[in-house]
Amino acid sequence: MPANPYNGFTDYGIGLGLRVPHYDHILSEKPTVDWFEIISETFMVDGGRPLEVLDRILAQYRVVQHGVSLYFGSADDPDRAHLKKLKALTKRTKTPWLSDHLCWGSVDGTYSHDLLPMPYTFAAAKRTAEKIRMVRDYLELPIAVENVSSYTEFHVSEMTEWEFLAEVVELADCGILLDVNNIYVSSKNHGFDPYDYVNNVPHHRVAQMHIAGHTKFEKYILDTHDHPVLDPVWKLYAHAIKLCGVTATLLEWDDKIPSFQEVHDEALKANQFITEAREAKIPAPKKTSRVRVR
Amino acid sequence: MAAKSKDSKAAVTKAPARVDSTRALAALQRAMWGLVSQPLTAANRMKPRTRDGRSTAAAAAEIAKPNDRLTSFERLEIYNRMYWFRVLDSLYEDCPGLRAVLGDAKFMRMAEAYLQKYPSRSFTLRNLPSRLEKFLREEPKWTRPHTALCLDLVRFEWAQVEVYDGGAKPLFRVEDLAGINPAKVRLALQPYLQLLQLDYPVDDFLIAIKKREALLRGDASNAPTRVRTSKASKVPLPRREKCAVAVHRMDGRIYFKRLEPAACKVLLAIRAGKPLAQALAAGLPRAKSKQLEWAGKVQSWFCTWMQLGWFCRRE
Structure with a gap:
C-alpha cells in the first residue's frame, strides 16, 4: 500500500528523522535516503539557519512534516496564529501529509511541551476529531x-486505547501514524497485549509507521528514543506491515544520537521485514467500518 | 483562540467523575495539569500536598488508575518530573551567562519561580525565556547583588535566540538609491539584527563562559567523555563598563560586534524609521568642524554594515 488518501497517495519507503547533529553530514555527503521527517516546530521560524538548512535539504530530498504541538486532544480551540505558521511551512516543504499526536498538552493557552495521554471517552473522541477536521480543512492536507x-x-475511560484511536480517525476521516514502539511501551506500562492493539486498528487508514528504541526501568518503560529498536518492537512491526501492507516507515532517534550511518543502518533493518511482506504478496487491507463499542 | 489563564499558578481543580462533554474534558485536563505543573520537591519528587493544601495522592487517585506496580500518585509523578526536567533543561541551555553569575543552584530556584509565574504560552520551547527580563525586573531578589549585570545578560541571551532564526528581508543594494531624493532617504535594518546598549561588556563575558564550557565538555559530542567538574577556573564577573553591541548572523552562525556609541545611535535611529539625515544627526556631533572629522568614520561604518548585510529593502 500504501499509497492511500491519508498519505497523499504516496509510496514512500524508509525515512529518517532530520536532526541537528546530522546536518553537516547530510549536506556534505548527500547520503541516499528515501525521505526525511522533520519536526515542524523546529522550522516554524522566520529565517536563519533552520530555514537555510531546510531549503538545502528540500533541494535534494523528499520531506514529510511531523509535529509535536497541535494537541488535537486539548479541549482548547486550535491556535490560529500557530496554524498560519504551520501552513506557511507546508507550502515550503510540499509535505504530502502531516502528522501529529493523539494527545493533549495545552490548557487555557499554557503549554506543557509534553504529549499527555487522552481519557478514552466518546466525548473526548468527538472533540478531538472535530479539531483534526478543523486543522485538515485549514491546512488542506491529509x-x-x-x-x-x-x-x-x-x-x-470508556474504551481501550485502540478503540479510541479507531473512533477518532473514523469520526475525523483521517489517517494513522502507527507508532509500533509506542504501542509496545504502553502495552508494558498498562498490561495489554500489543498484538490486540495492532490487530484492531483500521489498517486501511495507516499512512505511516514509526519505530524507535525505549528504556526499561524497574516499574515502567519510558519512550526515550535513545537506543536501537528492540527485538519485540521489530516483531510487532513485522506483524503490523503484514496487516497494513508495506508502509512509509521512519526510525526516531532523538537523544544520545549516534553517527548518521549508525542511525541509517538501524532504520534499514526494516527492509528485512518489508521484503518478507512484499514476497508474501499481502493484499491491501480492506476498508473497515467503525463498530461502536458502546 | 485559546483563552488566557487568569492565574498562572492555577489551583488544582477537582477532576470530573465523567468526561461526557468538552467542558468536562477541559476540567479533567485542568485537574491533571494542576498536578503535573506543580514544582517538584528538592529530591525531584512530586509534592505530597497540592498548592491549596490537599493531599496530592488523593487528588491523583481521582484522576489516574493505579496498576500492579505504580500508585496513581506515582503514575502522575512521571509526568510531573518530565515536565519540570524538560522546561528547566531548556532554560538551562538557553542561559549560560545568567547561570554563570547566579550559580546552578540559585539559577534553578529562579528558573522554577519564573516558570511558575510565566509558564510557557508558546507552542515552542524557543520562546521560553521571552519574559525572563520582565520577570527579573519585577523580582530583583533572584539576582541580587548582580541585578544590572543579570538584566544585561538576559537581554543579550534572548537577542541570540532572536538572531538565530529571525526573519531576513532582501538585501539593500546601492542601486536601490537610484531616483531617491538624498535628503529623504530612509534605510531599513534586517529584522534579525539586534542592537543592545549595555551597562556591562557581557559579550566578552559570554565568550569566556562558552570557552570554559567547551573545555569542560571536551568536545562537541553528545556523550561526555568524563564527569563534568568545575576544575576549570571560574570566569570573573565583568566590571561595569557601558558598551554597545550588535548581535548578528552570517552563514548560519551568530556573531557579536562592538559598536561605537555614536554608531549604535545612528543604527537605532535608522531602525526607528528616521530619514538617513536625521539618523546621522542622532549619533554625530553637531559642530560642523567635528562633522568633517567624522566623515571618514561614518563612511567606514556604512561600508562595513553593507558588507555584513545589515541593510534591507524597505517595504
Whole structure:
C-alpha cells in the first residue's frame, strides 16, 4: 500500500528523522535516503539557519512534516496564529501529509511541551476529531494522528486505547501514524497485549509507521528514543506491515544520537521485514467500518 | 483562540467523575495539569500536598488508575518530573551567562519561580525565556547583588535566540538609491539584527563562559567523555563598563560586534524609521568642524554594515 488518501497517495519507503547533529553530514555527503521527517516546530521560524538548512535539504530530498504541538486532544480551540505558521511551512516543504499526536498538552493557552495521554471517552473522541477536521480543512492536507506512549490511565475511560484511536480517525476521516514502539511501551506500562492493539486498528487508514528504541526501568518503560529498536518492537512491526501492507516507515532517534550511518543502518533493518511482506504478496487491507463499542 | 489563564499558578481543580462533554474534558485536563505543573520537591519528587493544601495522592487517585506496580500518585509523578526536567533543561541551555553569575543552584530556584509565574504560552520551547527580563525586573531578589549585570545578560541571551532564526528581508543594494531624493532617504535594518546598549561588556563575558564550557565538555559530542567538574577556573564577573553591541548572523552562525556609541545611535535611529539625515544627526556631533572629522568614520561604518548585510529593502 500504501499509497492511500491519508498519505497523499504516496509510496514512500524508509525515512529518517532530520536532526541537528546530522546536518553537516547530510549536506556534505548527500547520503541516499528515501525521505526525511522533520519536526515542524523546529522550522516554524522566520529565517536563519533552520530555514537555510531546510531549503538545502528540500533541494535534494523528499520531506514529510511531523509535529509535536497541535494537541488535537486539548479541549482548547486550535491556535490560529500557530496554524498560519504551520501552513506557511507546508507550502515550503510540499509535505504530502502531516502528522501529529493523539494527545493533549495545552490548557487555557499554557503549554506543557509534553504529549499527555487522552481519557478514552466518546466525548473526548468527538472533540478531538472535530479539531483534526478543523486543522485538515485549514491546512488542506491529509492528516495522520500518532498514538503516543503513556504512563497513566484514567478512571473516566470508556474504551481501550485502540478503540479510541479507531473512533477518532473514523469520526475525523483521517489517517494513522502507527507508532509500533509506542504501542509496545504502553502495552508494558498498562498490561495489554500489543498484538490486540495492532490487530484492531483500521489498517486501511495507516499512512505511516514509526519505530524507535525505549528504556526499561524497574516499574515502567519510558519512550526515550535513545537506543536501537528492540527485538519485540521489530516483531510487532513485522506483524503490523503484514496487516497494513508495506508502509512509509521512519526510525526516531532523538537523544544520545549516534553517527548518521549508525542511525541509517538501524532504520534499514526494516527492509528485512518489508521484503518478507512484499514476497508474501499481502493484499491491501480492506476498508473497515467503525463498530461502536458502546 | 485559546483563552488566557487568569492565574498562572492555577489551583488544582477537582477532576470530573465523567468526561461526557468538552467542558468536562477541559476540567479533567485542568485537574491533571494542576498536578503535573506543580514544582517538584528538592529530591525531584512530586509534592505530597497540592498548592491549596490537599493531599496530592488523593487528588491523583481521582484522576489516574493505579496498576500492579505504580500508585496513581506515582503514575502522575512521571509526568510531573518530565515536565519540570524538560522546561528547566531548556532554560538551562538557553542561559549560560545568567547561570554563570547566579550559580546552578540559585539559577534553578529562579528558573522554577519564573516558570511558575510565566509558564510557557508558546507552542515552542524557543520562546521560553521571552519574559525572563520582565520577570527579573519585577523580582530583583533572584539576582541580587548582580541585578544590572543579570538584566544585561538576559537581554543579550534572548537577542541570540532572536538572531538565530529571525526573519531576513532582501538585501539593500546601492542601486536601490537610484531616483531617491538624498535628503529623504530612509534605510531599513534586517529584522534579525539586534542592537543592545549595555551597562556591562557581557559579550566578552559570554565568550569566556562558552570557552570554559567547551573545555569542560571536551568536545562537541553528545556523550561526555568524563564527569563534568568545575576544575576549570571560574570566569570573573565583568566590571561595569557601558558598551554597545550588535548581535548578528552570517552563514548560519551568530556573531557579536562592538559598536561605537555614536554608531549604535545612528543604527537605532535608522531602525526607528528616521530619514538617513536625521539618523546621522542622532549619533554625530553637531559642530560642523567635528562633522568633517567624522566623515571618514561614518563612511567606514556604512561600508562595513553593507558588507555584513545589515541593510534591507524597505517595504
